[in-house]
Amino acid sequence: MNTVSRRFEDFCSAAIHNVYDEGSLHSHAIPIYASSTFVFDSAEQGMNRFSGTEPGYIYSRFANPTTAAAEKLIASLEAFGLNGGDGNPLTLKALLHASGQGALSTLCFSLLKNGDMVLTNTALYGGTHEFFAYLLSRSGIETRFTDLADLNAVDQALDQYPQIRLIHIESPTNPLMGCTDIEAICKRAAARGIKVSIDNTFATPYLQQPFAFGVDFVYHSTTKFLNGHGTAIGGALVGKDLDFMQTTAVKTYKLLGANSNAFDAFLLINGIKTLPLRMHQHSANAARVATWLDAHPAVAKVNYNGLKTHPDYALSIRQMRHPGAVLSFELRGGIAAGKQFINRLRMCTRAVSLGTVDTLISHPASMSHAIMKPEERLKAGITDGLIRMSVGIEAAEDILADLEQALSGLADQAA
Structure with missing residues (x-):
């Protein structure tokens, strides 16, 4: 089966065809790999996979072929039609989680440390607000809530709090549908070495592609429009720093145990086809x-x-x-x-x-x-x-x- 990355002229084609089965039986639909663990052909292969010198699957909390297919599909859609700084097609890495809150957890705990601060919207999804105000604060990571649509307020916060390491955007906001100028925020953040993440759940990559405006991370509650049918809970974290996503983020993801599962990933893939x-x-x-x-x-x-x-x-x-x-x-x-x-x-x-x-x-x-x-x-x-x-x-x-x-x-x- 051809697994070479393909570029389509239309988003509809990408949503249907950017799904790859890594198996050898050429199933038309992506199979549900309902296995907790994967077999090694030899002791040496097992050692190599654990050391990272040989690709392959080990344990479904780490990675699974069905969830990997969903990850690649979501990453391809967030990057659809975009080029990176080198002029080549933008390449992104996605991690599929058990929920949007799981994806947010991986982002924050892989990126931030005690003493850091998050700058984010006053108006947020309730679960996101509580995560920042309650859980992160217990880890010594403070959150500053402000109106990100007010760029003067953003400038004042950045001047006043040099410990800000992440600006988290929700645009449109839940439930007042307020929008943030993504590009303006990203320019301010880049000048100070601050990362920017955005919740793209409401818009989906079909209606909004935040990487085109300079964000570092996109996350979704895939439960919503990406799945589209209310059949499975899920979340995705997508990043453009491939080294960070494949090392620090993956390690945090594994240790948190926030991974999705093969069946929910299968339902998600089928939903995305009609996105x-x-x-x-x-x-x-x-x-x-x-x-x-x-x-x-x-x-x-x-x-x-x-x-x-x-x-x-x-x-x-x-x-x-x-x-x-x-x-x-x-x-x-x-x-x-x-x-x-x-x-x-x-x-x-x-x-x-x-x-x-x-x-x-x-x-x-x-x-x-x-x-x-x-x-x-x-x-x-x-x-x-x-x-x-x-x-x-x-x-x-x-x-x-x-x-x-x-x-x-x-x-x-x-x-």
């Missing part, structure tokens, strides 16, 4: 829903970076293929109206998470961001009445019909 098609439909539907909600009398505010009224609309258009599939909104009746709305839904799914083919609606303050203190949520703009919506790929007319019947009468109550 461009799904994201196109997700995004088109979200744009229609956001415009419709923005005009509805029961809705006080819509947070969607594809609306021209969103403060980051121009930036979003500049660094993304499309604003994406997630939005949030406030009802004029506050949390009471929000509960009524959610309880009235007939087709849209009441569930946390996002990125599945069906439309998911949740209440961030009591669900995805419940672990944050109330004052921290409010500082991040997450009110008790905010509703988050991950728009699915159903017919837009059916999504809008469900929203209409669920919102019926709420405007009169709020009047």
